[in-house]
Amino acid sequence: MTQKITIEPVTRVEGHGKVTIHLDDDNNVKTSRLHIVEFRGFERFVQGRPYWEAPVLVQRLCGICPVSHHLAAAKALDVIVGAGTGDGLTPTGEKMRRLMHYGQIFQSHALHFFHLVSPDLLFGIEADPAIRNVIGVAEKHKDLAVQGVMMRKFGQEIIRATAGKKIHGTGAIPGGINKHLSPEDKELFLNGPDPLNIDQMIAWSQGVLEYFKDYYAKNQSFIDDFAVFPSNHLSLVRKDGALDLYHGVVRAVDPDGNKILDDVDPQDYDQYIQEEVRSWSYMKFPYIKSLGKEKGWYRVGPLARLNTCDFIPSTLAQAEFEAFKAVTNGKPNNHCLHYHYARLIEILHAAEVMKDLLNDPDLMEGELVTKGIKGHRGVGLLEAPRGTLFHHYEINDDDQIVLANLIVSTTNNNEPMNQSVNHVAHSWMDGQPEITEPMMNAVEVAIRAYDPCLSCATHALGQMPLEFSLYDARENLLDVKHTY
Amino acid sequence: MKTLIYGYGNPGRQDDGLGNAVCQRLEAWVSENQLPGIEFDSNYQLNIEDAAAIAEKDLVIFVDASDEKLDDFCFSRVDGSTKVSFTTHAASPGYIVQLCKELFGKEPLVLLLHIKGYEWAFREGLTEQAQNNLASALEQLKRILTDPENAVKSLDRLKIC
Numbered sequence: 056m057t058q059k060i061t062i063e064p065v066t067r068v069e070g071h072g073k074v075t076i077h078l079d080d081d082n083n084v085k086t087s088r089l090h091i092v093e094f095r096g097f098e099r100f101v102q103g104r105p106y107w108e109a110p111v112l113v114q115r116l117c118g119i120c121p122v123s124h125h126l127a128a129a130k131a132l133d134v135i136v137g138a139g140t141g142d143g144l145t146p147t148g149e150k151m152r153r154l155m156h157y158g159q160i161f162q163s164h165a166l167h168f169f170h171l172v173s174p175d176l177l178f179g180i181e182a183d184p185a186i187r188n189v190i191g192v193a194e195k196h197k198d199l200a201v202q203g204v205m206m207r208k209f210g211q212e213i214i215r216a217t218a219g220k221k222i223h224g225t226g227a228i229p230g231g232i233n234k235h236l237s238p239e240d241k242e243l244f245l246n247g248p249d250p251l252n253i254d255q256m257i258a259w260s261q262g263v264l265e266y267f268k269d270y271y272a273k274n275q276s277f278i279d280d281f282a283v284f285p286s287n288h289l290s291l292v293r294k295d296g297a298l299d300l301y302h303g304v305v306r307a308v309d310p311d312g313n314k315i316l317d318d319v320d321p322q323d324y325d326q327y328i329q330e331e332v333r334s335w336s337y338m339k340f341p342y343i344k345s346l347g348k349e350k351g352w353y354r355v356g357p358l359a360r361l362n363t364c365d366f367i368p369s370t371l372a373q374a375e376f377e378a379f380k381a382v383t384n385g386k387p388n389n390h391c392l393h394y395h396y397a398r399l400i401e402i403l404h405a406a407e408v409m410k411d412l413l414n415d416p417d418l419m420e421g422e423l424v425t426k427g428i429k430g431h432r433g434v435g436l437l438e439a440p441r442g443t444l445f446h447h448y449e450i451n452d453d454d455q456i457v458l459a460n461l462i463v464s465t466t467n468n469n470e471p472m473n474q475s476v477n478h479v480a481h482s483w484m485d486g487q488p489e490i491t492e493p494m495m496n497a498v499e500v501a502i503r504a505y506d507p508c509l510s511c512a513t514h515a516l517g518q519m520p521l522e523f524s525l526y527d528a529r530e531n532l533l534d535v536k537h538t539y
Numbered sequence: 540m541k542t543l544i545y546g547y548g549n550p551g552r553q554d555d556g557l558g559n560a561v562c563q564r565l566e567a568w569v570s571e572n573q574l575p576g577i578e579f580d581s582n583y584q585l586n587i588e589d590a591a592a593i594a595e596k597d598l599v600i601f602v603d604a605s606d607e608k609l610d611d612f613c614f615s616r617v618d619g620s621t622k623v624s625f626t627t628h629a630a631s632p633g634y635i636v637q638l639c640k641e642l643f644g645k646e647p648l649v650l651l652l653h654i655k656g657y658e659w660a661f662r663e664g665l666t667e668q669a670q671n672n673l674a675s676a677l678e679q680l681k682r683i684l685t686d687p688e689n690a691v692k693s694l695d696r697l698k699i700c
Contacts, residue, residue: 097661100661112551114551121583166586166587169587170587189587189638190634190637190638190641193638193641193642194641197641197642200638200641200642201642201643203587204587204588204590204591204638204642205588205591207586207587207588208588208591208592211588220581221580221581221582221583222549222550222559222581222582222583223550223551
């Protein structure tokens with residue numbers, strides 16, 4: 056007899072999802088899937104709108120990473136207004152956007168680690184759900200929880216200072232930016248009252264990285280053995296191979312580190328990337344065309360970025376990167392929970408980049424906008440907190456959007472998340488006749504490693520309760536359990 | 540008395556923008572009337588850093604659009620809650636109050652203003668009914684902000700949910 060277990064909702068994941076696990080006659084896992092069961096059709100929604108509205112409109116996609124959508128749309132429109140592809144902006148335009156973006160990376164990664172992940176590490180997967188949450192962290196590890204809150208607040212303030220406001224920010228416009236950094240904000244971020252200044256942010260970033268490394272040393276088998284499987288990895292890198300989260304060329308490597316794609320212009324992404332539709336999920340499955348559907352899927356996000364880049368262009372993060380690479384002897388790292396390790400190195404890098412930018416006089420003065428000869432097609436890629444984000448727009452002669460294609464980070468990670476769920480399901484559920492809370496959370500831990508925003512990925516907003524259901528070989532429902 | 544009015548929701552989703560609209564309207568009114576000690580903030584949703592923001596205040600009024608069965612609007616008092624939402628899209632006011640207490644040792648008086656909304660599609664602008672509800676809620680908020688110290692002593696005069 057085959058049984059099917061469904062997990063719904065996935066807790067501490069942005070948005071919606073459902074996990075089904077099919078068991079065979081011996082209660083061993085036969086197959087498992089992460090389903091996305093809502094659909095919003097945002098790409099249709101923007102059609103017919105004037106192209107210059109896109110950077111603001113796309114922020115309706117999600118309240119979690121509106122800055123990433125804002126900037127990716129603006130980058131695509133840079134091309135349409137003839138301002139070039141990332142390196143064509145004025146120094147002020149590009150650096151203000153970079154500050155906004157690294158502020159977003161900083162606050163998003165801080166939220167994910169402190170708020171969503173640290174409870175699992177501090178209390179363990181099998182701990183009582185009543186304490187395995189951020190309130191539990193606050194009670195037992197107050198310093199860590201306060202740091203998480205204040206790091207998130209610092210990143211949000213950077214966004215306010217560069218995007219103009221928290222809701223529907225208007226900072227990035229086609230061809231540049233609409234403001235300089237004010238002297239008051241610069242002073243606040245550089246020399247503001249403790250703890251809200253950049254030196255404190257760098258110190259805390261180092262501190263949380265040390266915390267993780269210490270945890271890793273004490274729990275190496277858990278971190279190393281949880282949902283390990285080989286995959287391709289894809290991200291933007293700077294032309295010289297450096298980590299660059301705002302702009303670059305597309306690079307993909309295989310599990311051994313061999314380059315599959317390199318130096319690919321983002322404008323040509325659709326020559327190399329294809330999206331597959333599967334009947335059981337509204338979230339598509341992207342893959343590298345040359346490798347085909349079966350072998351062409353890839354990971355994106357912090358782990359993928361540290362696997363594709365050659366170095367990190369900031370001193371402290373580079374030293375941590377070298378230690379990270381040493382764990383796998385320089386080869387790509389395919390350990391699911393090392394996403395957290397990579398994410399914390401990126402937090403440190405983001406803090407270093409913000410400090411450099413805050414000291415850069417170009418943010419305070421200079422031309423804001425570049426214009427050129429208008430075209431009809433533009434593609435904007437950037438490395439959002441959760442991974443590579445693609446925005447592609449085409450317009451008609453009346454300046455209306457006639458085509459929009461968005462491949463969000465979580466969509467890129469669709470197959471890897473499914474693979475992770477499958478690995479965990481086998482490890483925790485083979486031979487188990489019933490659903491337990493630790494089993495459900497183990498599946499969620501695997502999904503959480505990717506920091507998915509299922510809301511963006513499906514272009515659906517709101518809450519998606521997730522449950523576990525158990526089916527037999529004839530698809531009879533045997534059991535249902537909710538994680539909420 | 541340090542007061543924070545914090546509206547949240549997505550103005551790109553019609554009536555979900557009620558919280559933000561309250562802040563926009565009231566901020567202008569407070570400025571015109573030169574009322575001291577009142578700050579405003581808006582965001583798509585509440586999040587953990589808001590625990591730090593409310594820690595510095597004596598009175599906090601969160602404002603959110605509501606699809607509950609309401610005539611127009613109502614207030615509820617927010618106490619700390621250890622209930623953890625499964626997604627940070629849905630960090631509740633009670634969750635923020637509890638975090639504030641745990642992390643910063645502060646317990647400001649926190650109210651939640653629920654304003655009835657009706658439409659939530661992907662466009663900007665409030666429905667006519669929501670605008671009417673907004674106007675009614677603003678009148679009561681103005682009375683509170685004109686004399687907040689007295690208002691907090693007589694919460695029973697508010698339109699309680």
